[in-house]
Amino acid sequence: MSPDNSLIPIIDFADFGDGSSRAAKDIGKRSYAACRDVGFAYLINHGVPQSKVEGMFALSKAFFSLPYETKMKAPHPPQGISTGRGYSGVGVEQVSQMVFDEKELAEIRKASPDFKESYDMGNDESKGCPNVWLEDEALQVKALKALALGMEHVPADFFEDYHTDEDNQLRLLHYPAAPRTVFERGEKGRIGAHTDFSTCTFLFQDDVGGLEVEDPRSPGQFIPAPPVTGAVIFNIGDFLMRWSNDDLKSTLHRVRAPPRAQNNNIDTGPDEMVPERFSIPYFCGANVDRTIDCLPGTWSEDKPKKYSPITAGQYVDMRLNTTYA
Ligand SMILES: O=C(O)CCC(=O)C(=O)O
Numbered sequence: 001m002s003p004d005n006s007l008i009p010i011i012d013f014a015d016f017g018d019g020s021s022r023a024a025k026d027i028g029k030r031s032y033a034a035c036r037d038v039g040f041a042y043l044i045n046h047g048v049p050q051s052k053v054e055g056m057f058a059l060s061k062a063f064f065s066l067p068y069e070t071k072m073k074a075p076h077p078p079q080g081i082s083t084g085r086g087y088s089g090v091g092v093e094q095v096s097q098m099v100f101d102e103k104e105l106a107e108i109r110k111a112s113p114d115f116k117e118s119y120d121m122g123n124d125e126s127k128g129c130p131n132v133w134l135e136d137e138a139l140q141v142k143a144l145k146a147l148a149l150g151m152e153h154v155p156a157d158f159f160e161d162y163h164t165d166e167d168n169q170l171r172l173l174h175y176p177a178a179p180r181t182v183f184e185r186g187e188k189g190r191i192g193a194h195t196d197f198s199t200c201t202f203l204f205q206d207d208v209g210g211l212e213v214e215d216p217r218s219p220g221q222f223i224p225a226p227p228v229t230g231a232v233i234f235n236i237g238d239f240l241m242r243w244s245n246d247d248l249k250s251t252l253h254r255v256r257a258p259p260r261a262q263n264n265n266i267d268t269g270p271d272e273m274v275p276e277r278f279s280i281p282y283f284c285g286a287n288v289d290r291t292i293d294c295l296p297g298t299w300s301e302d303k304p305k306k307y308s309p310i311t312a313g314q315y316v317d318m319r320l321n322t323t324y325a
């Protein structure tokens with residue numbers, strides 16, 4: 001399946017190699033343009049074997065099938081950066097867009113609660129999936145190098161150098177099945193519109209669909225980002241947007257019930273179930289102690305820096321503290 005007429009570009013990494021060729025430079029230019037114009041891209045021939053991806057989805061399915069009590073033996077800790085670890089049951093996490101007021105957050109949670117559960121893993125807790133880290137590391141290096149190659153004023157290994165600690169988070173997400181009417185009435189949601197926090201995200205999704213990305217041409221409108229076989233979605237996070245003095249876009253996205261199947265005329269009736277969805281986002285963050293300042297080439301006398309320097313740790317902490325109930 002490929003997204004017809006999609007604004008989200010597909011970037012082929014087959015000829016990227018070590019990043020030194022002419023072809024790699026072109027891939028870099030396309031990557032940069034995608035990050036600047038849309039904030040999202042599909043990467044194909046990215047080097048993570050399909051069998052590995054399928055293995056992760058199998059692991060995820062097995063994990064979420066465990067009894068609730070078992071999953072709760074690995075609960076996520078309460079505050080700050082360490083919330084990116086462990087199990088969060090349905091209703092525990094609610095994403096929100098830059099809302100820091102407790103009351104306001106509570107209102108959002110009530111309105112159309114995210115109907116999902118998740119399990120987060122970090123660098124030193126990857127025993128369940130030991131090989132995934134290496135592969136994804138390679139993917140991160142490639143994608144960040146491509147982006148640097150597409151920028152005029154940063155050296156090819158610029159971003160790599162800020163990400164040597166592999167301060168990343170692998171998240172298994174499960175959105176349970178529910179009757180379509182429950183979604184249509186807004187009683188439940190899948191994941192509310194949000195942007196991601198860190199440098200960038202790699203997102204593997206199953207074939208259920210429902211992911212939507214804000215249309216860069218018309219704010220407030222969302223376009224579908226349907227699954228593309230063998231592709232991983234790459235998107236920019238708020239941290240990199242800030243780092244780039246807002247040149248690169250951290251784009252709003254959300255997951256809703258996928259559209260009804262359109263290839264048949266069968267009336268599925270009021271009891272139609274929306275199938276469960278599994279997805280695996282991999283969030284890549286900079287070394288927490290590194291301070292970032294607006295990237296070379298993104299500011300000038302006419303276009304001053306919008307942000308002061310900040311460490312990656314301070315930034316992620318600030319954002320994570322608003323996410324959990
Ligand atoms: O489930 C998805 O496809 C999206 C997940 C997501 O956007 C997130 O966890 O930040």
Ligand SMILES: [Fe+2]
Pocket residue numbers: 194195196253
């Ligand atoms: Fe996200």
